Amino acid sequence: MATRSKEEVVQEFRIQSIQDAAMRVIAHKGIAGATMQDIAEEAGVAKGTIYLYFRDRDDLVEKTFETAITQLHGLIDRAWASGNTFEQKLRATIAAKFEFFRENREFFRLYASLRIPEGDIRDERRDRRHRGHCQEQYRARIDLMGQALAEAMERGEVRRMNPKRLALFIIEATNSVVIERIMENESPPEPEDIDLVTSVIFDGIGTRITT
Amino acid sequence: MATRSKEEVVQEFRIQSIQDAAMRVIAHKGIAGATMQDIAEEAGVAKGTIYLYFRDRDDLVEKTFETAITQLHGLIDRAWASGNTFEQKLRATIAAKFEFFRENREFFRLYASLRIPEGDIRDERRDRRHRGHCQEQYRARIDLMGQALAEAMERGEVRRMNPKRLALFIIEATNSVVIERIMENESPPEPEDIDLVTSVIFDGIGTRITT
Amino acid sequence: MATRSKEEVVQEFRIQSIQDAAMRVIAHKGIAGATMQDIAEEAGVAKGTIYLYFRDRDDLVEKTFETAITQLHGLIDRAWASGNTFEQKLRATIAAKFEFFRENREFFRLYASLRIPEGDIRDERRDRRHRGHCQEQYRARIDLMGQALAEAMERGEVRRMNPKRLALFIIEATNSVVIERIMENESPPEPEDIDLVTSVIFDGIGTRITT
Amino acid sequence: MATRSKEEVVQEFRIQSIQDAAMRVIAHKGIAGATMQDIAEEAGVAKGTIYLYFRDRDDLVEKTFETAITQLHGLIDRAWASGNTFEQKLRATIAAKFEFFRENREFFRLYASLRIPEGDIRDERRDRRHRGHCQEQYRARIDLMGQALAEAMERGEVRRMNPKRLALFIIEATNSVVIERIMENESPPEPEDIDLVTSVIFDGIGTRITT
DNA sequence: CATGAATGAGAATTCATTCAT
DNA sequence: AATGAATGAATTCTCATTCAT
Numbered sequence: 001m002a003t004r005s006k007e008e009v010v011q012e013f014r015i016q017s018i019q020d021a022a023m024r025v026i027a028h029k030g031i032a033g034a035t036m037q038d039i040a041e042e043a044g045v046a047k048g049t050i051y052l053y054f055r056d057r058d059d060l061v062e063k064t065f066e067t068a069i070t071q072l073h074g075l076i077d078r079a080w081a082s083g084n085t086f087e088q089k090l091r092a093t094i095a096a097k098f099e100f101f102r103e104n105r106e107f108f109r110l111y112a113s114l115r116i117p118e119g120d121i122r123d124e125r126r127d128r129r130h131r132g133h134c135q136e137q138y139r140a141r142i143d144l145m146g147q148a149l150a151e152a153m154e155r156g157e158v159r160r161m162n163p164k165r166l167a168l169f170i171i172e173a174t175n176s177v178v179i180e181r182i183m184e185n186e187s188p189p190e191p192e193d194i195d196l197v198t199s200v201i202f203d204g205i206g207t208r209i210t211t
Numbered sequence: 212m213a214t215r216s217k218e219e220v221v222q223e224f225r226i227q228s229i230q231d232a233a234m235r236v237i238a239h240k241g242i243a244g245a246t247m248q249d250i251a252e253e254a255g256v257a258k259g260t261i262y263l264y265f266r267d268r269d270d271l272v273e274k275t276f277e278t279a280i281t282q283l284h285g286l287i288d289r290a291w292a293s294g295n296t297f298e299q300k301l302r303a304t305i306a307a308k309f310e311f312f313r314e315n316r317e318f319f320r321l322y323a324s325l326r327i328p329e330g331d332i333r334d335e336r337r338d339r340r341h342r343g344h345c346q347e348q349y350r351a352r353i354d355l356m357g358q359a360l361a362e363a364m365e366r367g368e369v370r371r372m373n374p375k376r377l378a379l380f381i382i383e384a385t386n387s388v389v390i391e392r393i394m395e396n397e398s399p400p401e402p403e404d405i406d407l408v409t410s411v412i413f414d415g416i417g418t419r420i421t422t
Numbered sequence: 423m424a425t426r427s428k429e430e431v432v433q434e435f436r437i438q439s440i441q442d443a444a445m446r447v448i449a450h451k452g453i454a455g456a457t458m459q460d461i462a463e464e465a466g467v468a469k470g471t472i473y474l475y476f477r478d479r480d481d482l483v484e485k486t487f488e489t490a491i492t493q494l495h496g497l498i499d500r501a502w503a504s505g506n507t508f509e510q511k512l513r514a515t516i517a518a519k520f521e522f523f524r525e526n527r528e529f530f531r532l533y534a535s536l537r538i539p540e541g542d543i544r545d546e547r548r549d550r551r552h553r554g555h556c557q558e559q560y561r562a563r564i565d566l567m568g569q570a571l572a573e574a575m576e577r578g579e580v581r582r583m584n585p586k587r588l589a590l591f592i593i594e595a596t597n598s599v600v601i602e603r604i605m606e607n608e609s610p611p612e613p614e615d616i617d618l619v620t621s622v623i624f625d626g627i628g629t630r631i632t633t
Numbered sequence: 634m635a636t637r638s639k640e641e642v643v644q645e646f647r648i649q650s651i652q653d654a655a656m657r658v659i660a661h662k663g664i665a666g667a668t669m670q671d672i673a674e675e676a677g678v679a680k681g682t683i684y685l686y687f688r689d690r691d692d693l694v695e696k697t698f699e700t701a702i703t704q705l706h707g708l709i710d711r712a713w714a715s716g717n718t719f720e721q722k723l724r725a726t727i728a729a730k731f732e733f734f735r736e737n738r739e740f741f742r743l744y745a746s747l748r749i750p751e752g753d754i755r756d757e758r759r760d761r762r763h764r765g766h767c768q769e770q771y772r773a774r775i776d777l778m779g780q781a782l783a784e785a786m787e788r789g790e791v792r793r794m795n796p797k798r799l800a801l802f803i804i805e806a807t808n809s810v811v812i813e814r815i816m817e818n819e820s821p822p823e824p825e826d827i828d829l830v831t832s833v834i835f836d837g838i839g840t841r842i843t844t
Numbered sequence: 845c846a847t848g849a850a851t852g853a854g855a856a857t858t859c860a861t862t863c864a865t
Numbered sequence: 866a867a868t869g870a871a872t873g874a875a876t877t878c879t880c881a882t883t884c885a886t
Contacts, residue, residue: 457858457859457860458859458860458861459859459860469860469861470861470862470863473860473861473862478860478861479859479860479861
């Protein structure tokens with residue numbers, strides 16, 4: 001079994017609380033506006049301390065992204081596994097996202113910037129940083145959903161179409177409502193939004209008969 | 212006929228070429244990473260020259276946003292007007308977006324950041340800046356689409372549901388594919404993606420019969 | 423007789439109106455705060471035009487100083503010549519200063535900075551600039567007053583003491599009231615201040631008998 | 634005994650040495666000409682360090698003013714208290730000023746600019762800055778002297794006249810000799826100048842008998 | 845380990861000066 | 866002669882990062 005020394009526990013705690021602080025500050029001031037000083041104050045440590053646990057600012061931001069995304073993905077995975085049909089899975093997944101962002105409003109800015117990395121797209125160095133992990137995770141999630149869709153197509157639950165494209169479409173369309181709910185002052189009740197999204201995704205908006 | 216003095220023409224040309232440069236640099240380095248020096252060099256003018264045409268960095272970024280978005284919206288409006296049924300309009304609109312971003316790849320970063328403004332969400336001052344115009348335009352587009360949807364519902368072309376929510380959903384879902392195409396090295400042919408998006412939006416992904 | 427061509431007249435007019443503008447702007451914004459743009463606008467000419475008449479900013483400021491001071495000194499000289507006794511001359515001189523600054527409130531800042539030049543005291547280059555002319559004029563006035571005092575001492579009108587030191591003292595003491603009047607919102611009537619100054623200078627503040 | 638932690642001592646030392654550097658640089662280059670870089674170099678610290686102790690350039694200049702003026706006023710107050718008659722007090726005060734400026738030649742430029750603030754006289758914002766403290770102190774000193782004069786008038790030591798006006802006159806007249814001594818390469822011995830000033834102020838320059 | 849004072853490279857902005865028209 | 870757009874050096878201020886305590 002994994003036995004961790006007291007030092008390791010303390011270390012992990014530090015890392016986590018710094019990342020939490022980073023998330024809150026970034027949520028408040030934006031990624032560019034969040035200074036190391038801000039984050040250190042929010043975390044209740046000295047600026048220098050952050051550098052004991054993170055190589056530099058980029059490293060902190062990246063790791064903060066990853067941790068939070070991993071958390072979210074854990075929730076989503078559990079939600080996904082809970083349903084039987086594709087529709088059930090989708091509903092549960094959307095509900096999971098709603099819940100996560102209800103509890104972690106701060107995270108939305110990190111999440112939104114996940115798709116569009118800050119730096120130069122063509123800058124080779126970036127491939128080993130933000131994109132390296134986060135964009136990769138993003139791709140992986142799309143692939144996962146794509147696979148699930150392909151299987152649902154096999155089973156006849158879902159019409160046959162390009163599954164990866166469809167996955168992307170569904171994920172982003174879903175996210176749009178999540179982000180909207182965060183930015184709004186008051187949103188419709190969650191079930192209502194969940195119904196709308198699943199309903200449109202499954203049955204479309206049209207009135208004509210589908211064969 | 213358009214009567215503009217030579218000075219006005221030169222001025223407009225300068226403004227446009229600086230904005231174009233800004234767009235390229237922002238696309239390359241991100242909004243936070245784009246320095247005035249970068250933009251000036253890209254535009255082939257001196258740093259100080261930019262300040263002859265834009266109050267400050269924020270003003271430049273904002274105006275660059277606006278100009279590009281206005282361009283895009285012009286295209287979209289024309290596309291929208293070209294169709295008869297809601298479906299035709301939607302297809303044309305998606306095609307217009309594809310075309311615009313095919314010609315203006317740099318713009319995607321500006322466009323993406325439109326939804327999530329930089330600074331503090333709760334900061335009142337932001338209301339008069341980026342958000343002031345761009346977020347407003349974004350809202351206006353959603354309202355427009357919402358109205359069109361409401362009318363289509365009246366006509367029986369579209370199922371009855373919350374039209375504003377649906378508008379948001381459709382716009383963002385559409386955008387997701389647009390952005391994806393930009394980030395990809397090679398995408399499926401445009402018509403294929405247009406088909407997928409319209410088809411899903413209209414008929415859903417499900418196989419069951421809709422009434 | 424001095425015959426001036428039309429060009430010379432126009433030229434002098436330009437020079438004068440630029441200097442006037444400079445005086446107003448400096449009075450309003452301070453020497454450091456007055457930009458060439460400000461002065462050009464105030465003068466109703468283009469920035470570049472100023473450089474046709476003045477070598478550079480320093481030259482403009484210096485010449486503006488000089489012209490105004492020469493004006494003031496003309497007034498003072500006339501006032502001085504108008505009196506017979508030293509006391510009469512002094513009273514007339516103070517009255518002249520009051521009048522000049524009542525009409526040219528803007529000038530006070532230039533005048534005040536006359537004593538303490540802006541740049542490095544030890545900077546040799548400055549000797550040929552601001553100090554070159556203005557400090558020189560300042561010295562010359564003190565010498566003049568010193569000489570007048572020496573003569574008054576000869577005539578027994580004034581006690582024997584270091585005349586140059588005394589001249590300095592009288593000039594600055596007088597100026598202090600002039601500047602004060604400018605900075606105040608409402609001052610005592612001019613004659614009152616003139617009485618106070620001459621009376622103190624002549625008879626001192628003490629109550630004991632002077633021999 | 635003064636109990637200050639080591640940090641406080643270091644901090645005060647830093648503040649003091651930066652202000653000292655600022656004083657020297659301003660004396661050398663004038664207020665407008667003194668850059669943060671200059672001051673940092675003179676103080677032997679990095680530019681950024683200054684901002685750890687002063688909000689911005691204005692804050693540094695203002696605090697430097699204040700500290701030096703407070704020092705000077707301390708000397709003056711002690712000198713003033715040391716005399717019995719008004720004349721003794723005045724002599725001691727002048728001597729104190731001479732001494733202070735002999736030791737702090739650099740300060741004269743700050744001191745001189747105290748009367749004429751930099752910016753727009755009518756600018757309301759200035760009331761909370763330079764003027765805010767320093768002009769206030771200047772006014773306070775004049776009031777103090779005015780009161781002392783009023784009392785001396787009561788006691789019959791000084792003739793009856795507008796005490797505030799007189800105070801202003803005496804202070805500025807005195808200062809004029811102080812500043813002159815600084816600007817001169819070689820001045821008369823201090824006692825000589827002190828004698829001249831007190832003598833003129835008390836007995837005037839005239840030869841006629843005062844009642 | 846933790847700290848936070850110090851650093852200095854780098855960013856935005858201003859403005860005196862030039863020069864093509 | 867007059868203009869004013871363009872320039873870029875110079876200035877203020879910020880903030881990621883280091884390192885002595």
